[in-house]
Amino acid sequence: xxxxxxxxxxxxxxxxxxxxxxxxxxxxxxxxxxxxxxxxxxxxxxxxxxxxxxxxxxxxxxxxxxxxxxxxxxxxxxxxxxxxxxxxxxxxxxxxxxxxxxxxxxxxxxxxxxxxxxxxxxxxxxxxxxxxxxxxxxxxxxxxxxxxxxxxxxxxxxxxxxxxxxxxxxxxxxxxxxxxxxxxxxxxxxxxxxxxxxxxxxxxxxxxxxxxxxxxxxxxxxxxxxxxxxxxxxxxxxxxxxxxxxxxxxxxxxxxxxxxxxxxxxxxxxxxxxxxxxxxxxxxxxxxxxxxxxxxxxxxxxxxxxxxxxxxxxxxxxxxxxxxxxxxxxxxxxxxxxxxxxxxxxxxxxxxxxxxxxxxxxxxxxxxxxxxxxxxxxxxxxxxxxxxxxxxxxxxxxxxxxxxxxxxxxxxxxxxxxxxxxxxxxxxxxxxxxx
Amino acid sequence: xxxxxxxxxxxxxxxxxxxxxxxxxxxxxxxxxxxxxxxxxxxxxxxxxxxxxxxxxxxxxxxxxxxxxxxxxxxxxxxxxxxxxxxxxxxxxxxxxxxxxxxxxxxxxxxxxxxxxxxxxxxxxxxxxxxxxxxxxxxxxxxxxxxxxxxxxxxxxxxxxxxxxxxxxxxxxxxxxxxxxxxxxxxxxxxxxxxxxxxxxxxxxxxxxxxxxxxxxxxxxxxxxxxxxxxxxxxxxxxxxxxxxxxxxxxxxxxxxxxxxxxxxxxxxxx
Numbered sequence: 057x058x059x060x061x062x063x064x065x066x067x068x069x070x071x072x073x074x075x076x077x078x079x080x081x082x083x084x085x086x087x088x089x090x091x092x093x094x095x096x097x098x099x100x101x102x103x104x105x106x107x108x109x110x111x112x113x114x115x116x117x118x119x120x121x122x123x124x125x126x127x128x129x130x131x132x133x134x135x136x137x138x139x140x141x142x143x144x145x146x147x148x149x150x151x152x153x154x155x156x157x158x159x160x161x162x163x164x165x166x167x168x169x170x171x172x173x174x175x176x177x178x179x180x181x182x183x184x185x186x187x188x189x190x191x192x193x194x195x196x197x198x199x200x201x202x203x204x205x206x207x208x209x210x211x212x213x214x215x216x217x218x219x220x221x222x223x224x225x226x227x228x229x230x231x232x233x234x235x236x237x238x239x240x241x242x243x244x245x246x247x248x249x250x251x252x253x254x255x256x257x258x259x260x261x262x263x264x265x266x267x268x269x270x271x272x273x274x275x276x277x278x279x280x281x282x283x284x285x286x287x288x289x290x291x292x293x294x295x296x297x298x299x300x301x302x303x304x305x306x307x308x309x310x311x312x313x314x315x316x317x318x319x320x321x322x323x324x325x326x327x328x329x330x331x332x333x334x335x336x337x338x339x340x341x342x343x344x345x346x347x348x349x350x351x352x353x354x355x356x357x358x359x360x361x362x363x364x365x366x367x368x369x370x371x372x373x374x375x376x377x378x379x380x381x382x383x384x385x386x387x388x389x390x391x392x393x394x395x396x397x398x399x400x401x402x403x404x405x406x407x408x409x410x411x412x413x414x415x416x417x418x419x420x421x422x423x424x425x426x427x428x429x430x431x432x433x434x435x436x437x438x439x440x441x442x443x444x445x446x447x448x449x450x451x452x453x454x455x456x457x458x459x460x461x462x463x464x465x466x467x468x469x470x471x472x473x474x475x476x477x478x479x480x481x482x483x484x485x486x487x488x489x490x491x
Numbered sequence: 492x493x494x495x496x497x498x499x500x501x502x503x504x505x506x507x508x509x510x511x512x513x514x515x516x517x518x519x520x521x522x523x524x525x526x527x528x529x530x531x532x533x534x535x536x537x538x539x540x541x542x543x544x545x546x547x548x549x550x551x552x553x554x555x556x557x558x559x560x561x562x563x564x565x566x567x568x569x570x571x572x573x574x575x576x577x578x579x580x581x582x583x584x585x586x587x588x589x590x591x592x593x594x595x596x597x598x599x600x601x602x603x604x605x606x607x608x609x610x611x612x613x614x615x616x617x618x619x620x621x622x623x624x625x626x627x628x629x630x631x632x633x634x635x636x637x638x639x640x641x642x643x644x645x646x647x648x649x650x651x652x653x654x655x656x657x658x659x660x661x662x663x664x665x666x667x668x669x670x671x672x673x674x675x676x677x678x679x680x681x682x683x684x685x686x687x688x689x690x691x692x693x694x695x696x697x698x699x700x701x702x703x704x705x706x707x708x709x710x711x712x713x714x715x716x717x718x719x720x721x722x723x724x725x726x727x728x729x730x731x732x733x734x735x736x737x738x739x740x741x742x743x744x745x746x747x748x749x750x751x752x753x754x755x756x757x758x759x760x761x762x
Contacts, residue, residue, distance in 0.1 A: 232648070330729065331730075365651075
C-alpha cells in the first residue's frame with residue numbers, strides 16, 4: 057500500500073523538541089500545500105498536537121515523498137540539539153494505516169486510551185479536506201482512510217473499556233464529583249491555595265459545569281489571576297471559612313506544613329449536619345485537611361494518595377483492554393486493505409463496462425435501423441432489454457473481480473480478465489501501485 | 492393463552508435480570524440497547540397477558556393473589572422500561588428486574604386465575620382503588636430500591652472502595668431524587684386508594700373495617716410512607732438517613748405482609 061506516516065511523538069522526542077516541530081492551526085494548510093507540491097504525494101493530512109506531529113501521506117513516489125516531508129519538518133523545527141532525522145520515524149504501507157488507527161484509538165497516546173485524540177484526528181482530517189483545487193489534500197482514498205480511522209476510534213471506545221475511568225488526578229476528582237452530585241452544572245467550588253494541580257483540577261471541574269468558583273490564597277495577586285481565569289472571585293485566605301458552608305466541592309493545595317482545616321475548626325465553623333454532600337479534594341502534601349473530617353456525615357474527603365490509587369487502578373484496567381483494542385485495529389486494517397485492494401480493479405471494471413456499452417449501443421443502433429416498423433415504445437423496450445441483459449451478464453464477473461482483488465488476488469484476476477475480454481493494459485489500468 | 496404471554500414475560504424479565512447482573516459484574520452500565528429491548532418486549536408480552544386475561548374473564552387481573560402479583564409485576568416492569576430510557580437511572584433495573592421476575596413467577600405458580608370470590612364492590616371504583624394501591628406499592632418499591640442503591644453507593648464513596656457498585660450505580664444525587672420522586676408518587680396514589688376505599692365503606696358499611704387485615708396493612712404501609720416522607724423533608728435529617736428510613740420502612744411493611752399472610756385467612760387479602 058502506498059501509504060506513509062512521517063513524524064515524531066512523545067516516545068521519540070522530549071517535549072522541548074516536540075514543541076518546535078508543532079504546527080499552529082494557521083500553519084497547517086500551508087504545510088500540507090508544501091508537502092503536496094510536486095513531492096510524490098497525492099494526498100496528505102497533518103496531525104499536530106502537544107504529543108505528536110505526523111504527516112500521513114498517500115504516496116506516488118516514496119523516494120521523493122519521504123525526504124521532502126522530513127525537510128518540511130526540519131524547516132519547521134529550526135535549530136535542534138540533534139538532526140531532525142533522529143527524532144522522526146517513518147512507517148509505510150499497512151504499518152502507516154495501523155499507526156493511524158492506533159493513534160485515533162488512544163493506543164499510541166501518552167495517557168493510554170485518551171479520548172481527545174479522536175477529536176484531534178477529526179480536526180486534522182477537516183483541515184486537510186479544506187484544501188481544494190490543485191492542491192486538494194483529501195481525495196477518495198484519504199476520505200475512506202480517515203473516516204474508517206474515526207470509526208475505529210469509536211469502535212474501540214464502544215467495544216472495549218480502554219477509555220474508561222479517570223487517567224489523571226484532576227479527572228479522578230471530576231469522576232468522583234460526578235458520582236456524588238451527578239451533573240456538576242451550577243455547583244459551587246472553592247480552591248484553597250492556588251497551586252498548579254489545584255488549578256488543573258479546578259479547570260476540569262469548571263469544564264464539567266461548576267459555575268461558581270472561589271479562589272482563596274495567601275497570595276491575593278495569584279488568587280485574583282486564577283479566579284479571573286475561571287470567571288470566579290478571589291477571597292482572602294483568612295476568610296475562606298465564611299464561604300465554606302456554601303460550597304459543594306473544595307480543593308485544597310496549599311504548601312502549609314500542617315493541616316489547616318482541622319476537625320475542631322470544621323465542627324465549630326460548619327453546620328452540625330450537612331444537608332447536601334461536601335466533596336473535599338486534598339491534593340496538598342502534607343495534607344491540608346485533617347483525615348478525621350472525612351468521617352463526618354456527608355463529607356467525602358479524598359487525598360492525593362486516594363486519587364492516585366484510582367488512577368493506577370484505572371490504568372491497569374485500561375492496560376488489560378489493550379489486546380482487545382489491538383484486535384479491533386488489526387481487523388480494521390485488514391478491512392481497509394481489502395477495500396484498497398478492491399480499488400485496483402475499479403479502472404479495469406470501468407473500462408470493461410465502457411467497452412461493453414459501446415458494443416451494445418452500436419449493435420442496438422444497427423438492429424433498430426432494420427426494425428423501423430417498431431413503435432417508439434417497442435424500441436424503448438428493446439433498448440431496455442439490451443441494457444438489462446448487459447447488466448446481468450457483467451454483474452457476476454465484475455463482482456467477482458472486485459472480490460478477488462479485495463482478497464489480494466488482483467494481479468492474477470486482472471491479468472486473466474484482460475486476456476479473456478481482450479482489454480489491453482494501459483497506464484494505471486488495474487495495476488497495483490507499488491511501494 | 493394469557494398464561495403463555497405471562498410466562499414469556501417472566502422469561503424475558505429473567506433474561507433482563509441476567510443481563511443487568513452481567514453488566515454489574517463487568518461494572519459497565521453503558522451500551523444497554525439489548526437490555527432495553529428485552530425489557531420492552533417483556534412489558535409488551537405482560538400487557539398482552541393482561542389483555543388476554545381481561546378478554547377471557549371479563550375483568551382485569553386485580554383480585555386474588557396470582558392476578559394481583561402479576562399486575563404488581565407489570566407496574567414494576569413499566570418502571571424498569573421507563574427508567575431504561577434514562578441512562579443515569581437505568582442501573583436500577585439491577586434490583587427491579589429480579590423483583591418483577593420473582594413476582595410474576597410466584598403469580599404463575601399460585602395461578603393467574605380469578606378467585607371466584609364475591610367482591611365487596613365492583614366496577615370502575617374498584618379498578619381505580621386497587622390500581623392506585625398497586626401504583627402506590629410499586630412506587631414505594633422503586634423508591635426503596637433507589638434508596639438501597641444510595642446507601643450502597645454512599646458507603647463505597649465514603650470508604651473509598653471504588654468497585655463495581657461505584658462504577659455501575661448511578662450518582663448519589665440521581666438516586667436521592669429518584670427515591671424522593673417515587674416515594675411521593677407512591678404515597679399520593681396510595682392515599683387516593685385508601686381514600687376511595689374509606690369513602691366507600693363509610694357510605695355503604697358505616698365505617699372502616701379495622702379488623703380487616705388488608706385495611707390494617709394498607710394503613711400501616713401508608714403511615715410508614717408518611718414517616719419516610721417526613722424524615723426526608725425534615726431539616727435535621729440527611730439524605731442518607733432518609734434513604735435508610737425508606738429502606739427500613741419498606742422492609743418492615745414487607746415483613747409484616749409476609750407474617751400476616753401466614754397467620755391470617757386469605758379471604759382478608761387482595762394481594
